[in-house]
Amino acid sequence: MKPKIKLDKIDRRILEILQANAKITNAQLANEIGLSPAPTLERVKKLEVSGIIKSYHATLNNEKVGLGVSTFVMVSLKGHNKTNIEAFTQAINEIDEVIECHHITGSGDFILKIIAQDIAAYQKLMLEKVTNIEVVDNMQSLVILSTFKDSKVMPIP
């Protein structure tokens, strides 16, 4: 039996705050939501245990670590059958530079997000690892020129 969780206004506020800043102390968080530390912590733990909060991550400045190029890649497979899809996703999973892989509607089948040092490294990566995945029919790269928004805060309904 899955425990049905309903979020009240305070829970939603907690989620909003922790998405924006996971490093806030429990005391500060308590203060912001207008409760004392004990029940605040209880709520956070409950959100974690229930799986509503999945994980916590540090976000890096990609340029500063030497990752200057990000792209989206639209991929079509040779066939849409389960075997090919599994072969593809498995191959993708082994490539660290592919940080996202989504199955989508529309003309293509998949959209990937890929990170690389520069265009040269990107080209090398594509040629050596991505292009020669057997089941891939066709690919189109969209290079990100600049990013205007990259929010880590989902709008909780």
Added chain:
Amino acid sequence: MKPKIKLDKIDRRILEILQANAKITNAQLANEIGLSPAPTLERVKKLEVSGIIKSYHATLNNEKVGLGVSTFVMVSLKGHNKTNIEAFTQAINEIDEVIECHHITGSGDFILKIIAQDIAAYQKLMLEKVTNIEVVDNMQSLVILSTFKDSKVMPIP
């Protein structure tokens, strides 16, 4: 003068660990990288101050908070001039459901990532907020059917 930062193997390991799990304690982190807590903390602080670590975020389970639909949207503007681009990015910035906005090469001009409760909410959002941005010429929605990879860990070169 920007302080040129060079990362050694230990720094890269720290970044890798904190990207995967920002909630690790300093003592645990120290243990994993084979240093004592003091210099470990020093390194982390240095990475934060230098801006290599940008921020820390909680990641949610979108389905569990009632956000069942994610899409990519390819957008073409009526003209590629600076004025139109600024008008567009500003309009986009006010829509919480648009969590990413990138300027890209290729036939379209922008790619957006949008989150909504369900298809009905998505349609409403598009009709009421996105479609009628004045400078938008053409849009194509790609609905995410499933996500096979969504890594928060960048491969540091």
Added chain:
DNA sequence: TCTTCGCACCAAATAATATTTTGTGGTTCA
């Protein structure tokens, strides 16, 4: 080569923070 400086580190003390415990009031349901 010798000396000195500065850096990265460790161990241990201290400060801050998380977490647990205990008790209270309000709400629901039999």
Added chain:
DNA sequence: TGAACCACAAAATATTATTTGGTGCGAAGA
């Protein structure tokens, strides 16, 4: 009405972060 259950607050305790002082090593200059 009253029993059981929550959600909460205050305060005690445990855990963790942070600071301090001291050591050794490597690089730069005499």
